[in-house]
Amino acid sequence: ALCNPKDKIIVNRDCHQSVINSCILADIEPIYILSKIDKETNIQEGIDIEESKKIIDNNLDAKAILLTYPTYYGKTFELKEICDYAHKHNIAVIVDEAHGAHLGLSDRLPKTALEEGADIVIQSTHKTLPSFTQSSMIHIKGDRVDRQRLSTMLRIIESSSPSYILMSSLELAVDIYETKGNELMEELLDNIEQFKEKNKNTSFDIYNEDDKTKLFLSSKKLGMTGYELEDLLREKYNIQVELANYYGVLLICTIGNTKEDLDKLSEALEDMSNRYKKDSYIECLEYPVVIPEKALNPREAFYKNKKSVKIYESIGQICAEYVIPYPPGVSLLSPGEVITKEIIDYVILCHKKGMNINGIKDLNLEFIEIISD
Known part of the structure; x- marks a missing residue:
């Protein structure tokens, strides 16, 4: 909706594959920003602000910049600074806020992308709010976006037979968000703090810095890869995690989770610390951080x-x-x-x-x- 064929769009390298698919469909040239990786955990931390400004300076003909905020692991960065800098150079800001539809429910969470100045925000509502899988929303703010052109593009790629079940689930999610969301979120965040305190002496390091609803459990001290931990939690303890990387697993907590859910996870971690701890840590494995050379778009x-x-x-x-x-x-x-x-x-x-x-x-x-x- 913001680009014509052959135009440039600046994109964080750790974008979702759908962004690249869109570049293929629209014949858009992606210009990548290298994303930061925590070497201790292989957690994607988002973009470096100064590096992003340099990319903008070197590509002032770009029509838009698209950023993932928060990252899949709940990490955030100074989005407002980038929004202000992009707008200063007449570049629109699109934010993939797939994992951040809940951020507006508490001051204890990072600010939303709209609050930080984004022009278009796409949320996978189903990930962190109570709507059905495949249901999502797009939000627009300000006058940098031609809304009619955006509607035309949506008609091209969306089904002409929409699911009223999915749309109804979005309405229910919005109702819960507006009437009970703040209360449920505060209760969830309190439960998470109690969970962290309870498990600080287990064999797991808990990472929970920015978006407090995301819990990354490092299994390095246990001597187990995250992939092994994911399988063990599912098969032995009936707990399904969001994803695993080499060093641990990520859990997404939502307003649909109860204290009993976190208590069950605590029991599992304590049991694993007693039964499965090995004598040595797993070997180190570095995530590739260099963007490959682009020979063709x-x-x-x-x-x-x-x-x-x-x-x-x-x-x-x-x-x-x-x-x-x-x-x-x-x-x-x-x-x-x-x-x-x-x-x-x-x-x-x-x-x-x-x-x-x-x-x-x-x-x-x-x-x-x-x-x-």
Whole structure:
């Protein structure tokens, strides 16, 4: 809605794969901002503000900047500063607030993207508020967005047969948000603080800095990968986490969770600390932080001829498919990017440890598609 074909859009590298798909559909050129990674946890921390300003300065012809806020792990950054800087250069700000539809329910949580100055905000309402899966909202603020053009674009990509069940669930979520949301959120945040206090002496480090509804449990001291912990919690304790990375698991707590839910998690952590702790920590594994060289834009690569080669023979070639650890759906390699040994080594090692990989056709990771032209 903000770009024409061949226009630029500035995007955080740890964006959702749907952003790249949109660039393919609309023939838009993505300009990436490198995202920060916590080496202790492999948690994605968001963008560096000064680096983002440099990217804007070097791409003043960009029509928009799209940022993920909060990150999938609940980390935030100085969004208002970036909004003000982008607006100063006549660049609109789109925020993927998929995991932040609840932020307005308490002053103990980070400010919402709209409060920070974003022009368009997309929320996956179903992730953190009580609506059905697939239900989401788009919010617009100010006069930088042509609302009629946006409505036209939505008609092109949405179904002409909308689900009234999903829409009704959104109305119910809004009603709960407005009438009971503040009370439920304060109760949840109090329960989370009690949970953290109760478990500070277990074998798990708890990370819970910005969005207090997100709990990252590091299993490093337990001597167990996050993938192993995810399986153990599900199969042994009937607890389903949002996602796992190499160092731990992420849990999303919502206003639908009760004190009993967190008590059950506490019992599981105590039991695992007593029964499963190993003598040594897991080995260190660094997340690839370098953005691969872009040889073709996503749309050009999408329509090129492709061929499948053995995965280690692909190094130095142009990738023709996605390589996406899932969840959360952040692409390590996208169509048009040059394949590096660092990324292949990381993906294969993590896959052996239990990480799921999406996008690539060969789920065994023996072959990968490259551009054959």
